[in-house]
Amino acid sequence: MISMRTLETLSGGEWVAGTTGEWIDVLDPSDVRAPVARVPALTPKDVTRAYDHAERGFAVWKRTSPFERARVLTEAARLIRARAGEIAADITAENGKTLTEARGETLKAADFLDYYAGLARQGYGTLLHDARPHTRTHTQREPIGVILVISPWNDPLITPARKLTPLLATGNAAVFKPATETPLAGLHFARALHEAGLPASVLNVVTGRTAEIEEALLDDPRIAGITFTGSNAVGNRIRRRLADRNVRFQGELGGKNASVVLRDADLAFAARTVAAASFGQAGQRCTATSRVIVEQPVYDEFVGLLVAEVGALKIGPGRDPATTLCPVSSRKQRDSVLADLVRAVEQGATVLTGGGADTEGERVHGCYVRPTVLAGITPEMAIWREEVFGPVLALRAVAGFDAAVEAVNDSGFGLAAAVFTRDLGNAYRFADEAECGQVAVNSTTTGWDVHLPFGGFRDSGTAYKEQGDEVLRFSTRVKTVAIDFGTPERTRG
Known part of the structure; x- marks a missing residue:
């Protein structure tokens, strides 16, 4: 049996226990007799506060140099690799998967950070031909804002890494809700980013019982996008909830x-x-x-x-x-x-x-x-x-x-x-x-590398893919800019 620990969650750049002092037990599936950890059971007010923080964090992070963003992601990758044994042990404790599987998940999470650190440095637009004289036109990609990330219990580290890393690389802020059953891995990921120098409030982690905080979590008017992995029943419920709002929805749902x-x-x-x-x-x-x-x-x-x-x-x-x-x-x-x-x-x-x-x-x-x-x-x-x-x-x-x-x-x-x-x-x-x-x-249906687009057809997901550069269609918006620079005489005038 593993000794029980009490963990706080990250909100506004600080590690907090929430406002009520209530906790959620985390159980080991190999032996559920005693909890291995407990995390704060946040309230709707705590969730709204997380969005307050994320709004402020976005204002800072969207103007942060992509080279600085890349530096933060690279350092977070280094920290996760350095702590791979500790993180894998916690994944096994909360999820049950083997240590070999958990370690593979941990190292793959670091790969996501490295990949998108590199992508953050790349060009972010395209120069276009324009029929008008003396006009240069280009597109540029911009972050969309505050994104809600909801991750499942089956891959408690690699799924947050797959979702959070590209949106952070492109300048967005996040409110992150890990699965109630498996919050430890997500908190490890948040800690690595925090210690790597991610500005306060850019990433805020909401631990809690979904039924108690669902309205505050899903209905905040500052949400620009939601990325969700889980069941079709829950994914479709979220999609219906967003039907009359201009909120992007990326869903990785079921499979057979x-x-x-x-x-x-x-x-x-x-x-x-x-x-x-x-x-x-x-x-x-x-x-x-x-x-x-x-x-x-x-x-x-x-x-x-x-x-x-x-x-x-x-x-x-x-x-x-x-x-x-x-x-x-x-x-x-x-x-x-x-x-x-x-x-x-x-x-x-x-x-x-x-x-x-x-x-x-x-x-x-x-x-x-x-x-x-x-x-x-x-x-x-x-x-x-x-x-x-x-x-x-x-x-x-x-x-x-x-x-x-x-x-x-x-x-x-x-x-x-x-x-x-x-x-x-x-x-x-x-x-x-x-x-x-x-x-x-002649290979398994499982296992795709970080640079390969991932996502299903039909009821297995939405049109927004994950991984690779395809995910940028979800986490960024495209702006077209035309500049009439005139004749030399007009320019001098």
Whole structure:
């Protein structure tokens, strides 16, 4: 058991405990008997104060040299790398993922800071031809203002890094709401930026119970944009709330990601890769593979290999170096996954391996779900169509390539898909025909580097992408400037 700590949150450049003295416990999913930390439960008044600070911070930061912005981000990246062990331990404690996964998330967060530090130094506009004589016209990008950042519990550091870093690099200010269950990683990120010299009030962190502060959080008139990662239900509720306001909304929402295994694939490699994509972080990635579509001639062989891979996973707490399958993030999430499994079996699915909670030994105190592979799936079943967000994989056999692509696209979601094949023609056809924002060939559906645009189609997200320079469409606005410099005689006059 880890000793419990009390942490404050960052608002107006100071570390504060809020106005009420109320706290929220942070639990370790591997053993929920005692909290590992507590953070302030802020009130609506505290949230409004955070926006007051952000408004002032924006007035300073938008006029700050991009070279100074880059310096702050670079120093924050250095601090995060220097503290990688401490930060990874806290991610594991609050989220449950393995230390290897947590350390990878920590270092990737530092990569985001370095990448956007470099991007901050680049040109920010374009010189355009103008039909008028003696006229030079250009565009320039400007920050949009105060942006609300709402991040999820499954990637408590990399998602804030993905969202906050580009908006800070381009001169915006932020109010940041980390997930109630996993605030520690976000506070680490804020501390690194604060200690790197980010001016007071540019970044303000709101810890609290969303239901108690939702109105103050979402309805403040100073919000220029909201970037959100989470469920479709919450994302759509935010979108409706913003419908009559001139507020940008960037949403990275649900997924039901499919991997296709064609008859010519390296089946052993495909089984290992699919298992990693499905059960890493206990399946709690928005890009995790949750559906597998296999050509009929190789279905039985592939399933045998996959079940063997899944059976070799070692369930345990994330802090144990031997663990390869961590607990899910909370009792609530565990119960949701188990309910989905019960419904799948009731609708006719067959459990090939796993199924149910794992309560063996000390795991009885945690949030463990056995890694589960389901067969006998039909397209009408909820397990095939709805996001589970846990260590659950559903299998279907199809007749050939065309049927496989049809099955991939037969979804309301469109985040990620993969195909395993040795046929280059099929690889390119799949890339063209899969209606997803990310397509992989002979690779996992998960894992995209910081400079690669990220985001889904359909119900998986909004038109504003994350990552790379594509995110600048969300965090900046374009101004067109025309200057008539006249003839030399007019200029001298």
